[in-house]
Amino acid sequence: MGGQANLYSFPAVDALAPVLRAYIIQCQTAGIHRHGIFKVAVSGGSLPKTLAQALLTPPASEDDVVHWDKWEIFFADERAVPLDHADSNYALLKAELLDKLPAGAAQPVVHPIDTSLLDDTQELADNYEQELVKSFASRDSVKLPIFDLLLLGCGPDGHTCSLFPGHELLRETSAWVAPIEDSPKPPPKRVTLTLPVVTHAVRVAFVATGGGKKEVMKEIFEAGNGLPCALVNEGAGERCSWFVDDAAVEGVTYPRRAFNL
Numbered sequence: 715m716g717g718q719a720n721l722y723s724f725p726a727v728d729a730l731a732p733v734l735r736a737y738i739i740q741c742q743t744a745g746i747h748r749h750g751i752f753k754v755a756v757s758g759g760s761l762p763k764t765l766a767q768a769l770l771t772p773p774a775s776e777d778d779v780v781h782w783d784k785w786e787i788f789f790a791d792e793r794a795v796p797l798d799h800a801d802s803n804y805a806l807l808k809a810e811l812l813d814k815l816p817a818g819a820a821q822p823v824v825h826p827i828d829t830s831l832l833d834d835t836q837e838l839a840d841n842y843e844q845e846l847v848k849s850f851a852s853r854d855s856v857k858l859p860i861f862d863l864l865l866l867g868c869g870p871d872g873h874t875c876s877l878f879p880g881h882e883l884l885r886e887t888s889a890w891v892a893p894i895e896d897s898p899k900p901p902p903k904r905v906t907l908t909l910p911v912v913t914h915a916v917r918v919a920f921v922a923t924g925g926g927k928k929e930v931m932k933e934i935f936e937a938g939n940g941l942p943c944a945l946v947n948e949g950a951g952e953r954c955s956w957f958v959d960d961a962a963v964e965g966v967t968y969p970r971r972a973f974n975l
């Protein structure tokens with residue numbers, strides 16, 4: 715993959731949010747142009763709150779409209795818990811964003827995990843993979859699903875989705891969705907998109923904010939060290955963009971880019 719990941723840095727989340735929105739709208743326009751729909755996968759953690767800040771403000775113009783009725787939302791990773799559990803990424807996205815969409819307005823199609831399968835994470839992952847197969851066409855006809863956009867977080871240890879540093883899941887080359895039963899961050903049982911699916915997306919955007927991320931950001935951008943986020947940078951190259959606040963990249967020498975709104 716040619717090119718390097720783009721790093722966009724802002725004094726604070728208030729300044730980051732409108733640029734993230736503009737970037738997402740660009741991806742939305744491209745997706746709708748490409749196939750009449752916008753297929754996105756989102757992370758949990760701190761991301762949904764920032765996403766809400768970016769996407770819930772009224773449009774500034776016709777070109778700035780979020781066409782929710784064209785959105786198909788998947789989860790980049792999910793914890794093996796009920797959908798109303800405090801650890802559920804679905805519950806988080808619902809509380810932060812989905813429940814706040816204007817009443818009566820068109821709604822996105824959302825794909826949560828099948829919670830009847832929580833006792834068997836392999837089944838849970840296989841079932842979620844089938845959700846992707848239904849949406850992206852059969853596994854026989856496409857080697858990998860191509861999301862229009864992945865919206866990802868970065869943990870302070872450099873994990874993204876539920877792909878953790880040094881974990882054998884990083885070597886998965888066949889499955890689209892994989893189970894993990896020993897996540898170092900609770901809860902231990904989860905399902906996650908695999909690295910090939912992540913790096914195959916049309917666009918990948920990370921959002922990382924706060925001084926608690928600065929050590930790992932330095933490692934990701936200056937050493938790599940095989941950290942999951944660094945592997946995404948390497949695999950997706952210039953298709954990958956980071957939206958961060960200055961606190962998260964304090965001391966990081968990697969060049970920042972200017973985002974042309």
Ligand SMILES: O=C1O[C@H](COP(=O)(O)O)[C@@H](O)[C@H](O)[C@H]1O
Binds near residue numbers: 792869870873
């Ligand atoms: O466990 C998880 O953590 C990561 C990072 O979360 P953050 O709070 O540090 O942003 C998140 O992206 C992932 O979806 C979640 O399951």
